[in-house]
Amino acid sequence: MLTLSNVRKSYGVVTALDGVDLDVPDGTLVAVLGPSGCGKTTLLRCVAGFEAVHGGTISLAGRPVAGDGAHVPPHRRRVAVVPQEGALFPHLSVARNVGYGLDRAARRSGRVEEVLALVGLPGHGDRMPHQLSGGQQQRVAVARALAPRPPLVLLDEPFSALDAGLRADLRRDVREALRADGATAVLVTHDQGEALSMADRVAVMNAGRIVQYGPPTAIYREPADPWVARFVGDAVLLPADVRDGVAVTPLGRLPLHGATPAGTVSVLLRPEQVRLTTVVGAAGIGGGAAGGPTAVVVRHDFHGHDALVALRLVDGTEVTARVLDSTPPLSVGDRVTVSVSGAARAYPTASNRVSLTV
Structure with missing residues (x-):
């Protein structure tokens, strides 16, 4: 038409x-x-x-x-x-x-x-x-x-x-x-x-x-x-090295979608792929989990149907998770373990001129 x-x-x-x-x-x-x-x-x-x-x-x-x-x-x-x-x-x-x-x-x-x-x-x-x-x-x-x-x-x-x-x-x-x-x-x-x-x-x-x-x-x-990833929805962009088709990132080794560039890349995750488990010893938190890097909650934005949780890993990398429910609710300063569901998408670093903090 x-x-x-x-x-x-x-x-x-x-x-x-x-x-x-x-x-x-x-x-x-x-x-x-x-x-x-x-x-x-x-x-x-x-x-x-x-x-x-x-x-x-x-x-x-x-x-x-x-x-x-x-x-x-x-x-x-x-x-x-x-x-x-x-x-x-x-x-x-x-x-x-x-x-x-x-x-x-x-x-x-x-x-x-x-x-x-x-x-x-x-x-x-x-x-x-x-x-x-x-x-x-x-x-x-x-x-x-x-x-x-x-x-x-x-x-x-x-x-x-x-x-x-x-x-x-x-x-x-x-x-x-x-x-x-x-x-x-x-x-x-x-x-x-x-x-x-x-x-x-x-x-x-x-x-x-x-x-x-x-x-x-x-x-x-x-x-x-x-750029499109950040503009169309929330995005988590991480530095990574691709080895044998797997991205080595601050969140661990991640599988990748499709053909992937070799060497140093940036990988994309959506916040809903980032999963959280509370850690023993965090303020007001019980339970615990093994495995995965540890992070501290630095911001918690509640939207009613879900919440966006900003996290800082031990090495200073910041990531964002989308959570549908948190019982008891997470608070700033709580410690969590972080894991990833699904595969990431890789981009050559030359095309990525954005901050890694999203």
Whole structure:
């Protein structure tokens, strides 16, 4: 449905897009994920036609819309955009907002009621925007985007202004509405959880380039480099020496995924792979375990469903563990033994310019 080939865009001496390639299959939701300033909003604006590209091409449903001297204006691309704020017309009812881009026949066909039902707002057509909550206004904005059945829907961080609980519910409902309508969509976000939970595919951007593109599980489990590993979720990066396909690390000898570089490397673990066992003699702790290096708890961040525990090994290496339960709960200063579940992933040290403390 959407193809970007070597797309470049600059603002003076600042390069916003530096040779972006991206394919969005028909009927899928692709999330473009990256930190502020990486170029993801510029990419969206170029696809919508709000900005002209300085190189490369953009094609929509096989039709070139940008590049090679062509620039199809936004209204002729039939691309729908859902902005960060719903941007509803305050003087129009919900139904008239949703039906704004439809001709008279389409408005009479029941399409307005159909898309309002898709986004969970049946019977809300007579209400005014000021009578709706923030989440409901965003639902109306999505319904308005879907109403004319555009070839592509662009969502520009549409949930960023909502509170966490409402954001989680709304993004699930919006994902289901897009799927039920057979829509193709691109979601721009800096929220890793949002991208991983909503998208069929994730394109990770950094410094104007797409550095990895694939299914959410591959992005999380098989990050292309240490930067992606740290950006998409919590990461533990450790120095290691590879000997006979095994990494020798401060946490012991670890098996490795796939082909591994020889010699000195950095290895990646996710915090949920780091397992803790309390040690006899720690303050307020009973029991004990043998084997594995000993560490001291230096921070305990409770998140309700789990906790992130920062640890310092005897040699000063710091690692992070994710624990679902701790009875009795761990406290700063407690001593634990550390073990690892599963295999690590190795990266050449030349590509790892990050601190080992994550």
